[in-house]
Amino acid sequence: MKDESRNLLYKSATVYKLIMRLLYGRHYGRRCARIAELIPANSTVLDLCCGPAVLYHQHLRHKSVHYTGIDVSSQFVDALIKQGIPAILCDLRSNTALPHADYVVMQASLYHFLPNASHILDRMLDAARKQVIVAEPIRNLATSQIPIISTIAGRLSGPVVEASAQRFTEEGLDRFFRSYSTKVIQSFTIAGGREKVYVLDKSAA
Numbered sequence: 001m002k003d004e005s006r007n008l009l010y011k012s013a014t015v016y017k018l019i020m021r022l023l024y025g026r027h028y029g030r031r032c033a034r035i036a037e038l039i040p041a042n043s044t045v046l047d048l049c050c051g052p053a054v055l056y057h058q059h060l061r062h063k064s065v066h067y068t069g070i071d072v073s074s075q076f077v078d079a080l081i082k083q084g085i086p087a088i089l090c091d092l093r094s095n096t097a098l099p100h101a102d103y104v105v106m107q108a109s110l111y112h113f114l115p116n117a118s119h120i121l122d123r124m125l126d127a128a129r130k131q132v133i134v135a136e137p138i139r140n141l142a143t144s145q146i147p148i149i150s151t152i153a154g155r156l157s158g159p160v161v162e163a164s165a166q167r168f169t170e171e172g173l174d175r176f177f178r179s180y181s182t183k184v185i186q187s188f189t190i191a192g193g194r195e196k197v198y199v200l201d202k203s204a205a
């Protein structure tokens, strides 16, 4: 599959990680740690829009989980495969069936699927044997008073494929998950209030 990623920030794992560190500051490490705490050892994990798979490298590797990442950026996917980490190159806007896993995770990426984010969330629920975990930015750093932060955040949220750049507010995200309320078992903010996490239980009504 040809790499369809148009966003320059998704072309290098090193650059991407540096920028995320700049944007999240002292909250950078904890944002993935909090997600990893929800995933028990020996689980299978499917990480959609995995990027450079920081969740795996920094937090899941030592827990003996069976991890697979999926991303549209061939640079990220190739790098993971070279490191011996299972990774699949896929544009998740397509209808390609997702592999099954106990936990299906998406961090900081649901906005890429607007305006029809339920299409990907429904497929995540189909693929999950236990839980779906979504962590999504709710504070728009593109409007930060610090020029370097607003410029980088604006670029980061720009189109990866041809979709238009839209973001969730906390109210918009809560509204979106209201239609999944029978499945949502937890929601809480992480990373100093920059992201909100929703945990959906597969077996709930």
Ligand SMILES: C[S@@+](CC[C@H](N)C(=O)[O-])C[C@H]1O[C@@H](n2cnc3c(N)ncnc32)[C@H](O)[C@@H]1O
Pocket: 005, 010, 020, 048, 049, 050, 051, 052, 053, 054, 070, 071, 072, 073, 076, 090, 091, 092, 093, 106, 107, 108, 109, 112, 160, 161
């Ligand atoms: C903001 S990054 C998040 C990366 C990682 N989940 C994290 O939290 O550090 C968004 C990721 O979504 C990927 N992405 C965007 N649109 C996609 C699509 N249609 N299909 C698959 N991956 C996509 C990008 O390549 C990028 O790696």
